[in-house]
Amino acid sequence: MVGGHQHENHRAAGDGKKYAGSVAGDGKKPQEVLTMKAVTARVTRGLNIGSNLLAADNSGARIVRITGVVHGKSRKGRQQFAKVGDWVKVSVRAGKPDMKGQVFDAVIIRQRMPYRRNTGEHVCFEDNAVALLKDEKGNPKGTQIKGPVAREIFERWKEVAKLAQYVL
Numbered sequence: 330m331v332g333g334h335q336h337e338n339h340r341a342a343g344d345g346k347k348y349a350g351s352v353a354g355d356g357k358k359p360q361e362v363l364t365m366k367a368v369t370a371r372v373t374r375g376l377n378i379g380s381n382l383l384a385a386d387n388s389g390a391r392i393v394r395i396t397g398v399v400h401g402k403s404r405k406g407r408q409q410f411a412k413v414g415d416w417v418k419v420s421v422r423a424g425k426p427d428m429k430g431q432v433f434d435a436v437i438i439r440q441r442m443p444y445r446r447n448t449g450e451h452v453c454f455e456d457n458a459v460a461l462l463k464d465e466k467g468n469p470k471g472t473q474i475k476g477p478v479a480r481e482i483f484e485r486w487k488e489v490a491k492l493a494q495y496v497l
């Protein structure tokens with residue numbers, strides 16, 4: 330490069346990934362940030378912070394409680410809400426004794442509150458359920474998911490939807 334030097338952590342502008350935690354010349358490697366795809370449905374606000382949900386995977390948790398919504402959009406002073414396809418922080422309430430009280434990332438895969446798809450159909454499930462995540466890249470902690478998974482999960486979280494018995 331003429332007139333300057335190129336750092337090893339500079340990325341091409343059009344590589345399609347977002348990076349965070351790195352400034353030119355700070356000596357750190359950039360970290361990939363998970364960008365979530367938009368859901369093709371008008372999903373209603375189905376779950377509040379503090380709601381208890383079923384853990385539908387075989388990770389060891391049975392019942393979890395929502396403690397926060399990652400990348401949630403809400404007005405100032407209003408409590409956040411969660412819906413199908415959202416990335417949430419959950420605290421394990423029941424399950425394996427060594428998991429109780431621990432906080433994990435999770436994805437909401439089913440909700441009781443009906444929501445509308447762009448095709449005009451209204452969708453709701455018989456329970457509220459999540460699938461726990463192993464890391465921030467969206468890899469699931471369990472190896473199988475019990476029950477159906479919403480189609481909106483397949484659009485946004487492909488790794489999670491692959492473990493499901495069927496997608497509705």
